[in-house]
Amino acid sequence: MAVVIETDPDLLGPLSAEYSARFAALVTGALTAAAPARRAAVAADMARTLLSTAVGIKQQADTREEFRTRLATAITLLPPALERGA
Template identity: 45%
Template sequence: MEEVARAAQISRPGLYFLFSSKEELFRAAVVQVLERDLAAVEHVLADGGRPLPDRLAEAFDQWAGRYIGPAARDITEVIEANPGLLGETAETAPQRFEALVTDAVALETGRERARAVARTLISASIGLKHQARSREFFLERLRVAIGLLVD
């Protein structure tokens, strides 16, 4: 907490005034990042001037691609070991992402197929994220999955 306070250029007591615990600070930071990521995803998917496969690849990159690598694994382990740490955000953020992808796909494939496509792409991205050696590898393989499901 001392290092965080120093980086924020406030006193440690001032930091504890804003966040009563390390857990609360962590939760606030994760929520802020997820909100930023979801806003970026929404912006990318709303760009109807680009082909859907390109928008989907960029949306998944915004959502998951930037979190490929050792540091991302550490964060995932912390969250998995402490399921209550993020509260409802652990459920609502992925649900919002799924809804955004479903809506984008529905415009081109119809609502009936869109949810299955979105869920399959999300499952593929999760598997790829665990296999990926790099962000480029993740995106290359994800583009294949998108090509198979969205045409």
């Protein structure tokens, strides 16, 4: 899917935008479910930050393994912020 989105997004029509939106909703849902009730509103901001981080890593990583390793680091660093009060 990612290759088609990059090479010829018109081929997929609205599906490519829906794919990104669905993935963002899944990440937001997972973070919201993991957050204490008082911090649930932060989950959407955190999800957007994590998704932006993934896009940046994708542009920099030379291999799928490097991408996965670096994204795993980001995932480890961001969720503890759900526990802290702002």
